[in-house]
Amino acid sequence: xxxxxxxxxxxxxxxxxxxxxxxxxxxxxxxxxxxxxxxxxxxxxxxxxxxxxxxxxxxxxxxxxxxxxxxxxxxxxxxxxxxxxxxxxxxxxxxxxxxxxxxxxxxxxxxxxxxxxxxxxxxxxxxxxxxxxxxxxxxxxxxxxxxxxxxxxxxxxxxxxxxxxxxxxxxxxxxxxxxxxxxxxxxxxxxxxxxxxxxxxxxxxxxxxxxxxxxxxxxxxxxxxxxxxxxxxxxxxxxxxxxxxxxxxxxxxxxxxxxxxxxxxxxxxxxxxxxxxxxxxxxxxxxxxxxxxxxxxxxxxxxxxxxxxxxxxxxxxxxxxxxxxxxxxxxxxxxxxxxxxxxxxxxxxxxxxxxxxxxxxxxxxxxxxxxxxxxxxxxxxxxxxxxxxxxxxxxxxxxxxxxxxxxxxxxxxxxxxxxxxxxxxxxxxxxxxxxxxxxxxxxxxxxxxxxxxxxxxxxxxxxxxxxxxxx
Numbered sequence: 001x002x003x004x005x006x007x008x009x010x011x012x013x014x015x016x017x018x019x020x021x022x023x024x025x026x027x028x029x030x031x032x033x034x035x036x037x038x039x040x041x042x043x044x045x046x047x048x049x050x051x052x053x054x055x056x057x058x059x060x061x062x063x064x065x066x067x068x069x070x071x072x073x074x075x076x077x078x079x080x081x082x083x084x085x086x087x088x089x090x091x092x093x094x095x096x097x098x099x100x101x102x103x104x105x106x107x108x109x110x111x112x113x114x115x116x117x118x119x120x121x122x123x124x125x126x127x128x129x130x131x132x133x134x135x136x137x138x139x140x141x142x143x144x145x146x147x148x149x150x151x152x153x154x155x156x157x158x159x160x161x162x163x164x165x166x167x168x169x170x171x172x173x174x175x176x177x178x179x180x181x182x183x184x185x186x187x188x189x190x191x192x193x194x195x196x197x198x199x200x201x202x203x204x205x206x207x208x209x210x211x212x213x214x215x216x217x218x219x220x221x222x223x224x225x226x227x228x229x230x231x232x233x234x235x236x237x238x239x240x241x242x243x244x245x246x247x248x249x250x251x252x253x254x255x256x257x258x259x260x261x262x263x264x265x266x267x268x269x270x271x272x273x274x275x276x277x278x279x280x281x282x283x284x285x286x287x288x289x290x291x292x293x294x295x296x297x298x299x300x301x302x303x304x305x306x307x308x309x310x311x312x313x314x315x316x317x318x319x320x321x322x323x324x325x326x327x328x329x330x331x332x333x334x335x336x337x338x339x340x341x342x343x344x345x346x347x348x349x350x351x352x353x354x355x356x357x358x359x360x361x362x363x364x365x366x367x368x369x370x371x372x373x374x375x376x377x378x379x380x381x382x383x384x385x386x387x388x389x390x391x392x393x394x395x396x397x398x399x400x401x402x403x404x405x406x407x408x409x410x411x412x413x414x415x416x417x418x419x420x421x422x423x424x425x426x427x428x429x430x431x432x433x434x435x436x437x438x439x440x441x442x443x444x445x446x447x448x449x450x451x452x453x454x455x456x457x458x459x460x461x462x463x464x465x466x467x468x469x470x471x
Contacts (some may be wrong), residue, residue: 013031033218039146058224063108080214109197130325155270157231238287271372275323326374377430383461392446
């Protein structure tokens with residue numbers, strides 16, 4: 001017996017799409033996952049021989065397994081119970097919230113995407129925008145780090161380019177796992193960021209349950225030896241100066257540290273600086289409470305205008321990229337040696353004592369980071385021209401005053417990057433960048449800051465201001 005059944009078009013389409021999805025999920029996805037996993041393993045075998053700091057087994061565990069491990073962590077379970085009891089809700093509701101937080105935080109590291117795709121993209125973007133340089137590296141100190149130690153790079157935060165440039169320059173040594181803010185939680189971008197081993201962090205969250213889940217993930221990754229990179233400043237500098245540091249993530253890392261444990265925890269200070277920061281005007285504007293903030297359309301128009309202007313300079317052979325970007329790697333700080341020298345054991349301290357010791361270590365690390373911030377041409381020229389903003393100076397006068405400033409910086413132990421080893425060229429390059437951006441005016445061979453752009457010049461001079469402070 002046969003009969004004809006008529007179904008609505010929308011239902012037929014829905015059934016067809018479900019059938020296609022089932023085919024992809026059951027037949028194609030397993031093959032794709034196997035292919036990607038095999039390529040990732042091949043890359044790990046290739047880079048493992050040259051990496052100073054190896055990729056840990058923890059990073060190769062399937063993401064769902066890490067999520068389950070985090071959700072069922074004893075301390076997370078206790079936090080969920082306390083959260084539910086305090087609010088009179090079923091424990092299952094609190095655990096659902098923990099699940100959401102865990103999925104939000106836990107990355108999905110893929111070696112192939114990190115060392116092949118991510119490294120290639122990072123290198124191309126960095127070199128297209130800047131003349132990227134490594135200024136100073138304490139190779140002896142970094143090479144002396146024990147292979148089983150957990151390594152954390154601690155750096156200042158000037159631009160969102162920091163993520164790209166630091167990862168690119170450190171790729172010969174390690175795969176870095178970053179804490180990334182909520183700004184990057186955009187479909188497509190967040191998947192790529194997770195595959196690069198980064199984890200998402202809600203800045204300034206007051207949710208105690210979320211903070212406990214985040215704490216436990218960071219502690220688990222640290223105990224497993226995962227190499228990480230942190231910005232104690234918490235956000236981008238708004239005026240060019242180093243910001244007052246926060247030590248929450250640092251504290252999370254140290255909570256699992258035991259003086260007699262199997263792993264040492266080693267912090268590597270890292271300083272970055274740029275001749276031009278992409279977000280400079282945006283950050284200055286955000287720091288001004290009374291300034292009128294542009295809407296999204298205006299911000300998009302400004303971005304498009306910037307790109308078109310750079311293309312126009314390129315067509316006229318007047319584009320010199322965005323100047324220099326430089327990174328310095330400093331001497332590692334072993335927590336085991338630090339605590340031994342101070343005669344303390346973190347695991348035995350009271351909460352107040354522990355917070356004081358974490359803050360002391362954090363300030364010590366940020367002081368080292370500050371000393372490592374590279375001195376580049378634009379900040380140098382900006383600092384000299386701002387001494388007397390109303391004074392017009394010849395290029396020869398600028399070079400003479402830069403020379404005096406350089407001697408003062410060198411006497412204080414600052415790390416200066418001299419392009420081509422030639423200070424005349426360096427000053428010329430810095431002055432040229434300021435002229436191209438119309439931050440200084442030239443008249444009859446004399447240069448003076450444009451009055452409306454003094455705050456922006458100050459932003460760059462501030463990047464090395466702390467290096468000129470007495471004592």
